[in-house]
Amino acid sequence: MGKEIHVTRERVEELAKGISRTEEFVRLMTYYRCAIMEIQTKLNVLNAELSLQYDRNPFESIESRLKSPESIVEKMVRRGIPITVEDMEQEMTDIAGIRVICSFQEDLYSLAELLVEQDDVLLLSRKDYIANPKPNGYRSLHLLLDIPIFLYKGKRHMRVEVQFRTIAMDFWASVDHKLKYKKTLRDPEKVVAKLKVCADTLAQMDAEMEEIRRTIDADGDIE
């Protein structure tokens, strides 16, 4: 990545306000919302079918979000991307985001695989931070997908980032996220080190939960 550019928060807010009032921006956000709906429906269908087969829900919950105009513009400014709606769509890959929270790690991989196998879903990139956690302990599976949406005037391809996590990984990430916004920590290094220990403990717990699930599933076959 090139040199990062920083501008004041006021400038970011001003730019975000300007672009978010344009018709093209509103239209693009609507397309992203439609793409989120498409993926959510696919996941809900898989959940309904798999829960019939296995007697439990492969995922606990789905969350979705559109990145706020301020966050989009802040990232574009930082990366030196011109602030136009066209560049926004071309350069930004995480405007539409979905988070799938599962109880078990194995379910998360199965769901991701079933989603990517579907005819109209194209996998653009896959980052497995479970097999290769970030140095701070962050774990999740990230897929960048291309999905068509069908509009009044034809078809349009949109990109959606889908994050798959266990409940434990999500718990860790939400605490980590909160701490990122705390600028007044007395000993940030100590907190980072403690978080890393917690991430490893939670990963160990996920592995043990998976073992319990396997035992329950195997015993479930005994009449």
Ligand code: 0O2
């Ligand atoms: P938010 O609030 O989710 O919008 P990219 O952003 O894809 O261009 P990068 O950094 O390679 O570039 O993306 P990566 O590693 O795939 O991570 C993107 C998203 O993953 C982040 O989005 C977070 O949601 C999540 N994430 C990644 N690393 C961490 C981490 O260390 N802690 C936590 N809590 N979340 C993480 P945003 O845009 O940062 O935030």
